[in-house]
Each structure stands twice: as C-alpha cells, then as structure tokens.
Amino acid sequence: MGFFVKSLLVISGGLAVVLAIAEWGLAQQPTRLRKLAPGVETTISPDVTPEETFSVHRLVELHSLPNLRWTPNFTPESRTLQAMTQDVVFRRHVWCLELTFKPLRMIRVDIPQPSGKMQRKLIWYMVYRVRNTGGGLQPERQADGTYGLQPATPEVHFLPQFVLESHELKDSRGRGKAYLDRVIPVAMAPIIRREKPSGTLHNSVQISEQPIPFATDQTDQGVWGVVTWENIDPRIDYFSIYVAGLTNAYRWVDLDGAYRPGDPPGKGRRFVRKQLQLNFWRPGDQFDETESEIHFGTPAEKEGLYRVPKGVDHTWVFR
Numbered sequence: 001m002g003f004f005v006k007s008l009l010v011i012s013g014g015l016a017v018v019l020a021i022a023e024w025g026l027a028q029q030p031t032r033l034r035k036l037a038p039g040v041e042t043t044i045s046p047d048v049t050p051e052e053t054f055s056v057h058r059l060v061e062l063h064s065l066p067n068l069r070w071t072p073n074f075t076p077e078s079r080t081l082q083a084m085t086q087d088v089v090f091r092r093h094v095w096c097l098e099l100t101f102k103p104l105r106m107i108r109v110d111i112p113q114p115s116g117k118m119q120r121k122l123i124w125y126m127v128y129r130v131r132n133t134g135g136g137l138q139p140e141r142q143a144d145g146t147y148g149l150q151p152a153t154p155e156v157h158f159l160p161q162f163v164l165e166s167h168e169l170k171d172s173r174g175r176g177k178a179y180l181d182r183v184i185p186v187a188m189a190p191i192i193r194r195e196k197p198s199g200t201l202h203n204s205v206q207i208s209e210q211p212i213p214f215a216t217d218q219t220d221q222g223v224w225g226v227v228t229w230e231n232i233d234p235r236i237d238y239f240s241i242y243v244a245g246l247t248n249a250y251r252w253v254d255l256d257g258a259y260r261p262g263d264p265p266g267k268g269r270r271f272v273r274k275q276l277q278l279n280f281w282r283p284g285d286q287f288d289e290t291e292s293e294i295h296f297g298t299p300a301e302k303e304g305l306y307r308v309p310k311g312v313d314h315t316w317v318f319r
Contacts, residue, residue, distance in 0.1 A: 040103070042296060044276060046096035046135045047316050050149055052249040052274070053094050053137050059085040060259045061266075091147065095136035095156055096247035097212065098222070101128040104241075104280060106291040107194065109187045111230070122289060123187050124229045127195050130158050130246070131222035132212045153214035160204050161244040162227040166236045167305040177236070181227045191226055199224045234286035238305050241278045242319065249274035251318050272318040279306050279313050 062068070063085040070080065077083055104126050110118040138152035162181040169177040183203045192201055199221055202210060207225040215222065250273045258268020281302070284293035297313040298306050308315055 041100050042102075043098065043100040044278075044314055046098050046133060046247070048094050048096045048135050048137055048247070048249070050137065053139050053149060054089055054091045054147075055251065056087050056089050057252070057254065059088055060254045064259060064261050066261060091139040092248075093136065093138045093152055093154075094247065094249050095132075095152065095154065096249070097156070097158060098131040098133045099128060099243065099246055099276065100131070100222075101126055101278075102195070103296070104291065104294045106289065107187065107190055109184070109190055111184065111186060121230055122232075123184060124164070124232050125187070125191055125226055126162075126241070127191070127197060127201070127224070127226050129222045129224050130207075130212060131215045131220060132156060133215050155211050155213045156248075157208060157210070158212055158223070158225075159208045159245045160225070160227070162204070162229075163242045163244075164229055164232065165240055165242060166233065167238040167240065169233060169236055177233060179229050179232055181229055184228045184230065187228055188226070191228075195226075197224045201226050203228070234289050237283065238281050238299070238302060240280065240306060242317075243276040243278065244273055246276055247274050274316055274318055277306075277308075277315050277317050279308065 062081065068082045070082075071077065072080060104124065107123050107125060108120055109123050111121045113119050132153070132155070134151065134153040136152040136154065137149045139147045140150045142148050160181075163178050164181075165176045165178040167176055171177050181204055183205055185203075188201070188203065195201070202223065202225045204225065204227060207223060210223045212223055250271055252269055252271045255268045255270060260267075278296070279298045281295055281297070281299045282293045283295075283299075284290060298308060298311070300310075303310050303312070306312075
C-alpha cells in the first residue's frame with residue numbers, strides 16, 4: 001500500500017483516479033491471519049452418502065422404440081434390448097466441500113447507476129470459506145464384477161450459486177421471493193476493510209477460477225469468498241440461503257410420457273442438484289434494517305415454513 005500513499009502525495013490532479021486505484025489495490029491484497037473469537041464462524045461438514053454414487057433408470061430413448069419387444073428362441077429374454085434397457089445402473093464419483101461462514105451482515109455502498117450518478121444501497125453479504133477435506137467416494141469395479149467404494153480426494157472447483165429465498169413473501173408465481181447473488185465490484189473494498197479476511201477474498205466469479213486441492217491437515221485455510229445481494233425486500237423475516245456447487249451430487253428422473261420416439265435425447269428429463277440450505281430469521285421491521293437482528297437457525301413454531309424438524313438450522317436438499 002506504500003505505493004498508493006506516495007502517489008496520493010505526489011499527484012496534485014486526478015485525485016479521484018488515484019483513490020480508485022488505491023481501492024482496487026486494497027481489494028487485491030491478502031491480509032494477515034486474524035484469529036476470530038469462538039462462535040464467530042460456523043462450519044458445515046461435507047456430506048456424502050453411498051447412495052449418491054449410483055442411480056437406476058430406464059433408458060427411455062431405447063426402451064420406447066416401437067417393436068422392441070420380442071421373444072427369443074435361443075437366449076434368455078433378459079438379454080433382449082427391451083429388458084436390458086429397463087433397469088440400467090449409472091455410477092459416478094461424488095465429492096463435497098466443507099463450508100465455513102461468518103454471520104450474515106449488511107453494508108451501505110454507493111452503486112454506479114446507468115445515468116452516471118451514484119445511488120447509496122444497502123448490500124447484504126456473507127463472508128465464507130471452502131475447504132476440500134476429502135470424503136469423496138469413487139465406485140470401483142471388483143474382480144467378481146461387483147462394485148465397491150473407494151475414498152477419493154481430487155482437486156475440484158467451486159462453482160457457486162447462492163440464492164436467498166423468502167419463506168413468507170411470494171412472487172407472482174406463488175413461489176418464495178428469491179434473490180440470486182450478484183457480483184458488486186464497488187462493494188469489495190469496503191467489505192475487505194471491515195472483515196479483514198485471512199486470505200484473498202474472491203467474489204462468486206473469481207472463486208470459481210481457484211483450484212481447491214485436498215487439504216491434508218487443519219492448517220489449510222482453504223479459499224475465501226464473499227457473496228453479495230442487493231435490493232432485498234425489507235419485509236423479509238424468515239428466509240433460507242441455498243448454496244449450490246458445494247457438491248456434484250445430483251438426481252434425475254424421466255417424467256412419465258414426456259419422451260416419445262423421435263424426440264431429442266433427454267426430453268422431459270429433470271435434474272435436481274444437492275444444495276445446502278442455511279436457515280435464518282430476523283425479528284425486526286422493514287423501516288430499520290440492522291444486521292444484529294439476523295439470526296442463524298429457525299425460530300420456535302416456524303419450522304413448517306422451512307420444512308425442517310424443530311431445532312434444525314441447516315440441511316441438505318435436492319432442488
């Protein structure tokens with residue numbers, strides 16, 4: 001930062017340009033490790049189950065072909081194409097990252113508008129860290145033809161998607177009012193100054209470019225990121241943040257009758273990804289939004305809104 005300070009003292013004109021460069025420099029520099037008080041960070045461990053490494057499906061693209069059913073004379077009927085496309089096992093490697101996050105917070109930032117003017121907005125944000133602690137599972141064919149599972153710890157990339165969704169406010173389609181995270185470059189420097197992360201802080205685009213190797217011990221600090229939202233409805237009291245990209249686990253189903261012979265492969269097929277649901281609530285009103293009112297967890301007698309059992313502050317869901 002010494003270079004930026006000298007520039008500010010020497011250059012008499014273009015003060016705004018120098019200040020902008022200084023802000024950029026601050027946003028790019030990692031800071032020293034800062035030890036946080038117990039309870040400031042919340043860590044969600046990876047979640048991988050053996051059932052997520054395989055699925056059984058009918059190959060509708062072949063199974064629906066006309067005149068495919070016939071009775072063989074010299075081979076078992078189970079060896080016909082009709083039978084072999086009935087229950088096909090699909091196997092895949094599954095991995096999952098550890099997520100650590102700090103409390104959900106707010107900050108006011110001047111945002112450039114298309115008119116060229118600046119508008120001061122309230123930005124909701126959350127600082128987090130992802131680590132590759134292992135726990136992945138890889139199907140492996142055994143000598144007897146069966147399959148076993150082996151631990152796998154490959155280097156992965158985190159391709160994040162954070163959706164903040166209300167449980168009491170609905171949109172025009174009757175669904176929970178939802179907000180996808182947005183990259184807000186001018187908010188990075190103020191957030192970094194306030195949070196002082198123990199490494200470079202990446203936005204949702206930058207963090208997807210960072211390889212996340214296997215963390216061999218607890219000293220590995222992982223990769224730090226920040227997610228930001230704007231224009232959040234101030235009336236929201238009960239909401240969840242759905243985090244996609246922490247795992248590659250998914251499910252898929254072919255809807256009955258959706259595929260017809262001659263249709264493009266995969267027509268009518270629906271995929272759902274495994275996501276982490278983080279539950280929050282805030283008892284404040286819409287006129288005085290403060291971050292101190294945001295709590296992690298589910299309030300008493302409101303579990304039905306979140307579709308979770310009593311006392312559950314987070315869960316893994318397919319959506």
